[in-house]
Amino acid sequence: xxxxxxxxxxxxxxxxxxxxxxxxxxxxxxxxxxxxxxxxxxxxxxxxxxxxxxxxxxxxxxxxxxxxxxxxxxxxxxxxxxxxxxxxxxxxxxxxxxxxxxxxxxxxxxxxxxxxxxxxxxxxxxxxxxxxxxxxxxxxxxxxxxxxxxxxxxxxxxxxxxxxxxxxxxxxxxxxxxxxxxxxxxx
Numbered sequence: 173x174x175x176x177x178x179x180x181x182x183x184x185x186x187x188x189x190x191x192x193x194x195x196x197x198x199x200x201x202x203x204x205x206x207x208x209x210x211x212x213x214x215x216x217x218x219x220x221x222x223x224x225x226x227x228x229x230x231x232x233x234x235x236x237x238x239x240x241x242x243x244x245x246x247x248x249x250x251x252x253x254x255x256x257x258x259x260x261x262x263x264x265x266x267x268x269x270x271x272x273x274x275x276x277x278x279x280x281x282x283x284x285x286x287x288x289x290x291x292x293x294x295x296x297x298x299x300x301x302x303x304x305x306x307x308x309x310x311x312x313x314x315x316x317x318x319x320x321x322x323x324x325x326x327x328x329x330x331x332x333x334x335x336x337x338x339x340x341x342x343x344x345x346x347x348x349x350x351x352x353x354x355x356x357x358x359x
Contacts, residue, residue: 179217181207183231186224190261195221196268225265226277229254233281245349247285248315249342255319256334263323275316282312286349294353303356311349 185206189198198221204214218224232254255262255278266274286308290296296304318341322334 178207178209178213179227182209182214182217183224183228186221187228187258187261190225190264191258192260192264194264194267195225222269225261229281233285245286245289245311245345246342247289248282248311248349249338249345251282251285252315252319252341253338256322256338259322259334262319266320266323271320275320278316278319279312282315283308286311289349290353293350294357299353299356307349307352307356310352314345 182203185203186198189202189206200211200214200221203221203224204211207214218227233251262274269277287296287304290299290304290307299307318337322337
């Protein structure tokens, strides 16, 4: 239990710091001083600063998956909510690692959630691989496009605006994944 506590403490500390400054400006020294741990302790849990953030996001996604009550495409929308919850962190990641690396990172996470959503409702083996690739790409590009615009557009700094936008995205996209899969299976 103490091991998980220390690991969580490091992640929380790094997230707090990333709310205020670009990730490439955060050092291991900053984190270990703030957490009052040794460098060896940091490196016991993480390879580098970026590993802290990917581990945190993976843990949150694993939490969504383990809940088991996430229905279909809700997991994809929950990922968007996670990104907006930590908007400043993602902005600072964007500034630090750039568009391409952040896009690749988010695409991989979204694909995992999309596949999970499909597997919950359908026998994924019956879906032609090309169709599955197209469906994943469609959702990845749509959600990632929205996310990157939010990161770049200051008008979405207000949490009320973000919450309203998320509600509209859910309403507009609801049932689309199911429709795409059914179209794939009948053709």
